[in-house]
Amino acid sequence: MARWKAGIASVALGLLALLVPTTPVAAEPDKPAPKPAVAQECGTDLKQHAATLAATGKSGTATCIRKQARKANQRKTGAEVAADICGGSPTLTRTAACVIEDGVLLIFTVPNGAVIGSIQFTVSSLTTLDYSSLRWSQSWHYQANTVAGPAIPAVLDSLVYAEPQCLASCTVSSSGLVGGSALPGRIHSTTTHFTSPLSGYTWGAHGGMRYWFANSAWVNPTTNPSITAPAVHRCDDALTGYPSGCVYDSVRPVHDVLSSRYPSYAYHLQLAIKHFKMTDVLTRTQNQTLIDNNYRTACPPGHPKPTDPGVWSCDEYPFKSTYNGAYSQPYGRNIFILNINGNSFSCRASWLQVRAPNDSGGYSVCMIPLAENTLGGSDLGAFYYKSRVLDGDQFQVRVI
DSSP states (O other): OHHHHHHHHHHHHHHHHHHSOOSOOOOOTTSOOOOOOSSOOOOSOHHHHHHHHHHTTOOEEEEEEEEEEOOTTOOOOTHHHHTOTTTTSOEEOSSEEEEEEEEEEEEEEETTOOEEEEEEEEEEEEEEOOTTOSEEEEEEEEEEEEEESOSSHHHHTOEEEEEEEEEESOEEEEOOOEEEEOSTTOEEEEEEEEEOOOOSSEEEEEEEEEEEEEOTTBSSSBOOOEEEOOOOEEEEOOSTTSOOEEEOTTSOOEEEEOTTTOHHHHHHHHIIIIISOOOSEEEBOOOHHHHHHHHHHHSOTTOOOOSSTTTEEEEEESOTTBTTSGGGSSOEEEOEEEOTTSOEEEOOOTTSOBOOTTOOSSEEEEEEEHHHHHHHHHHHHHHHHHTTOOTTOEEEEEEO
């Protein structure tokens, strides 16, 4: 008989899921969301929590939420991916962060703490920053994947609500609220736009989505709120002549130098980094005096120049706009390579000693076409802006 009743309940839930629409549902404006509980911690011991509730004179059904952040290489299949805007895996770049949390809402009895139902769900959130603005967006999705338990109000009438939350240096400029059934069959989605006020040279900003569950059949009709939020990001007004913007400064950006775009420029950097083992991780400086000293050290005034003036240009690595530049290095070297087939390559920086095969460190100088050097410098400046690389920020140089 018990098995027969359980089967009927399972069929009822399956029919219910088929009848529920799959379009996103927003909270009804004339029905304000019930506020989440302020302090309703159930811990890991449901029996103990049930006993605590019973001691206050309560009986019936109660809830507990268990959450687990998804690992970067962990992918889900089937229904769990449908609401996953992260492509199956959490990500963090210089301007975007995707968070995925898998959770389960446990429904248990008071006073004995026996689990009678559960709703397994996935929450995913994509936050996108703007390197040229103090505005950012956060898209938030909720989807229930499975439901278990008898067809009773304590399970079937469970609702989920969500609203934006400013956590540091921000205001909500626009948002759609979420409210509706927490059962499988409905995907709840909303996008919030945040704005950070101009707060100086650099400052931290942080926003998130607060969500909770509700059901009038529970002894406590709402759960504690949960916050879906990426790490704090950095906003700044530190790039003279450019708009303010925001990035995740915990992510070290990569400056890609394309061999197809400027062959000589890329070849010099490739020799310096890969052949002579010079560092590919540099630290930017915005100190103009140091920048000038770096360049004068690497390419001193009056240095010998190749023929055809105006066609060739002095290129230095590490870049003059870094703390790793020539002024901070113990020596500089010219590059001359004689290949096995007799062909040779020379950087023609004749005012410097030739770098030995086992010589590493210091700085390197190479005469390259002026057009390539100009384009390489322009691309580096654009990279600093779009990645908001500030004084003291590290970045990686990669020749591809």
